[in-house]
Amino acid sequence: AQTVTQSQPEMSVQEAETVTLSCTYDTSESDYYLFWYKQPPSRQMILVIRQEAYKQQNATENRFSVNFQKAAKSFSLKISDSQLGDAAMYFCAYNGATNKLIFGTGTLLAVQP
Amino acid sequence: EPEVTQTPSHQVTQMGQEVILRCVPISNHLYFYWYRQILGQKVEFLVSFYNNEISEKSEIFDDQFSVERPDGSNFTLKIRSTKLEDSAMYFCASSGVDAGANVLTFGAGSRLTVL
Numbered sequence: 001a002q003t004v005t006q007s008q009p010e011m012s013v014q015e016a017e018t019v020t021l022s023c024t025y026d027t028s029e030s031d032y033y034l035f036w037y038k039q040p041p042s043r044q045m046i047l048v049i050r051q052e053a054y055k056q057q058n059a060t061e062n063r064f065s066v067n068f069q070k071a072a073k074s075f076s077l078k079i080s081d082s083q084l085g086d087a088a089m090y091f092c093a094y095n096g097a098t099n100k101l102i103f104g105t106g107t108l109l110a111v112q113p
Numbered sequence: 114e115p116e117v118t119q120t121p122s123h124q125v126t127q128m129g130q131e132v133i134l135r136c137v138p139i140s141n142h143l144y145f146y147w148y149r150q151i152l153g154q155k156v157e158f159l160v161s162f163y164n165n166e167i168s169e170k171s172e173i174f175d176d177q178f179s180v181e182r183p184d185g186s187n188f189t190l191k192i193r194s195t196k197l198e199d200s201a202m203y204f205c206a207s208s209g210v211d212a213g214a215n216v217l218t219f220g221a222g223s224r225l226t227v228l
Contacts, residue, residue: 033215043202045156045219091156095215099144099208100169103156 002027004094006104013082014112020067021077021107023092032096034068034075039089039106048090051075079109087111115139119205119220126195126227134190134223136205145188146206146217147180149173156204162188195227 003026013019025034036048051059051068058066063083067076079086092104118137126132138145147159160170160180167180177199179191188207192199202224206217 035216037219042221043150043224044221045204045206047216047218050216095217098169099215100146100158100161101148101156101206101217102158105155 002029002094002096002102004092004102004104006092006107008107009105010108010110012110012112013079015082015084017082018078018080019082019109021079021090021092021109023075023077023104025073025075025092025094027073027094027096029096032094034066035093035095035101036064036066036077037091037093037103038086039091041088045091049077082111084111084113115218117205117207117218117220119203119223121223122221123224124226126225128197128227129194132192132195132199132225134192134203134205134225136188136190136220137186138188138205138207139209139218140186142207142209142218144168144208145180145182146208147190148204148206148219150202150204150222151198152201159190159203192225195225197227200225200227 005024032053034051038046038048049061049064063080065078089106091106093101120135145162150156158171160174161168181189202222204222205220208217
């Protein structure tokens with residue numbers, strides 16, 4: 001069975017600085033998708049960025065980018081120029097052949113002004 | 114931007130009562146899901162639904178739960194005889210086909226409080 005591990009329960013970053021959230025996963029599948037979701041206090045799940053496993057190039061969405069290391073099964077999220085609105089819970093998620101998302105336990109990000 | 118709509122946003126019920134949570138997925142999506150998040154815990158998969166039948170369900174999704182697509186737009190989760198531990202945020206999600214099948218769009222969630 002696939003698993004997703006987020007080893008950082010909480011992280012803090014100064015406004016305008018850069019922060020990296022870690023995620024590792026375990027799977028025997030070769031074709032899958034990886035995601036980062038943001039959950040603000042409203043508790044809505046918002047897709048931040050996605051990565052197809054067959055693509056070697058790291059995905060980027062404005063200030064958000066990933067470092068995808070397929071061999072190491074690592075999928076970290078980098079947030080550049082952090083803003084107060086980035087404060088939220090961030091979930092790493094895996095989606096493979098069964099087409100159901102498997103979530104990590106989340107990292108609570110605080111942004112200090 | 115198409116979105117998944119969930120109602121109610123918050124429901125309070127007495128233990129033992131039946132609850133129906135409603136979802137309107139994105140109109141051209143074919144895969145539908147329910148997830149649950151107990152406060153302070155991770156998001157857990159409950160059930161997936163495709164072609165008018167359950168395609169997969171988790172251990173959590175026991176006989177107390179059922180899903181239905183009563184018409185062409187709604188997708189419902191029914192919880193019979195609610196228990197205290199059913200208190201959680203319930204998220205509906207949908208996804209499309211082909212390259213879009215793996216990208217789920219979530220609704221804003223329905224918070225269920227069982228007293």
